[in-house]
Amino acid sequence: MSVPDGPPAPAPRAVSPDAWSTALLAIARTRDRGAFEALFQHFAPRVKSYMMRGGMAAAVAEEIAQEAMLSVWRKAELFDATRASATTWIFAIARNLRIDAARRDIRADALLDRDGASLAASLAAPDPAPLGDAVLLCAEREGAVRSALASLPEDQATIIRLSFFEDQPHAQIARELHIPLGTVKSRVRLAVVRLRKALEELL
Amino acid sequence: MTPCHHPGEDILLAHAAGTLGAGPSLVLAVHLEGCGSCRALVGALEVAGGTLMEQLPPASLSSLALARAMAAIERPLPVPGGAPVELGNAAALPIGMPEGVILPMALRGRRLGRWRWLAPGMRWSRVDMPGYPHARVMLMRGGAGTLLPAHGHRGSEFTQVLLGAVHDDGVRYGAGDMFVADDATNHHLRVGGDGECLCIAAIEGRMRMNGLIGRLVQPLVGP
Known part of the structure; x- marks a missing residue:
């Protein structure tokens, strides 16, 4: 090996x-x-x-x-x-x-x-x-997700990164970034929808 | 049957990131068992998590780290205390279930409390969450047409329908569906007319019961 x-x-x-x-x-x-x-x-x-x-x-x-x-x-x-x-x-x-x-x-x-x-x-x-x-197929799927992740607009990418690393609920992210909670949620939604689209395009 | 109602993207993301509470995560795990599209999305979010971890600047390890790891893998596996599989079989159906229910994998091996009265036509059973004393997860069952006590929330309630259907202000949630109520929601839930309903619900924060029955029930379901 x-x-x-x-x-x-x-x-x-x-x-x-x-x-x-x-x-x-x-x-x-x-x-x-x-x-x-x-x-x-x-x-x-x-x-x-x-x-x-x-x-x-x-x-x-x-x-x-x-x-x-x-x-x-x-x-x-x-x-x-x-x-x-x-x-x-x-x-x-x-x-x-x-x-x-x-x-x-x-x-x-x-x-x-x-x-x-x-x-x-x-x-x-x-x-x-x-x-x-x-x-x-698995590698292809993961590749598509990675490309989608890499092409996220910076504001969405930031929220995703914070969601994974900072161990904080979205309310706290909103406070930290001085943006409304609704904005955090809509950025999360936009980002996740992009990842979903990347997956669907493979089907 | 393909579910019609799914948890929001923020919930799937929190689950993939490991920041969703233990109770809601269990309810979501039940949903994922029956929902290929949410499962695929959580999978994609885990890919994102791995990619982000990969991109972090690597931390430096202590000088003996590798030697420790190489020694650790030579040690025999610890004997697990008690066989979880046996516990699973013994505890799988300690309580009666409505006919036609297949216990989700995520619930196998968990202790389920006996059925208790919740409201006329409604009973509930506590789902044991070892290690998470503050998690409140319950199974709820009600006969066809039963009205649940109207209630609101401070915090969130995550519900997954396992059998039958519930209606909430004209929306029907059938088996496989998941819905989340937050503090803005005031529920008027009614069990569908075509048969018994079984749900699993996790409550975070406090539930606010309205009306007389609600006030009677409040002390039973906890703070």
Whole structure:
């Protein structure tokens, strides 16, 4: 198996399963430690950064990043390349850990529950050997979303970014940006509608 | 059946971002099980989340971080305390359900309280939310034609119809539909005439009951 030796090309990417997904599949199939190391080097600093954006202290953020990467190792079999890329899947794991960290009542089985319920992780058991076409379709779908995201007007992009990172309800975003709540909601709607359109154009 | 009423974009975004409350997230999870278009949209928003995470400047890790991770993956998996699957089977249908109800996946393995009286023709059951003591999620069932006590909200109520239909000022919400009432809403809900109705609802903030029955019911459903 080939271990990715550098970051994948920046978005928008070519339509192909990316190197990180390939690394994840290698962990699922052969417990490939080299692949895990590559994934860790790439994703752990980003997961930590994501946690810190939500206001978490650096040391706690690093603990959660460790926990997230351990989950990646242990749940690699649940990864389904026809449903999501590695980046999306790892984001969902990190997000779920952030939710659980927020309530500080972490039980191992609760974590398993949440990840089991995650959409990006998978709604059903993954196929043992994903069809190449389905993986390509998934990459194409994600590529379309990424392009749509990249082409959002700045005011909409800001609201989406804040929604993901600042861990605050929209009322707080409105206060922070000094705009009415209705404006936040309409920007969210416009942005999400664009992403929806990007998906529909593929059908 | 394809749902006709869907949660708003802001709710789907909050769910994908992990900032929606535990109760509303559970109700939304039930909706997503039966709604391909919302599921696709949440999937797209998760792609957006991953992309944004990818674009963050990477934080520096402590010097031993990689060594710790490589050691951690060699440790055996902790034995999970109690098998969740068995709990699921045992607790799946501890209470009677209207005929024809298939318990959503999101509710399997959750403890459901016994049916209690809510109003004439209406009963409710508390859905246990372990780890979220402040989340208020309930199942509600009512016979055909039952009128719910009129009520308003401070905060929001997220409702997903599991069986039958409810009408609210001329709008019909059937099985698979989700609707959200906020503080501007005053409900006049009535169960559809063609059969029993079952809903799951999450309440955030306080519910304001109107009328005599409402005031009677208020202490039962909580603060």
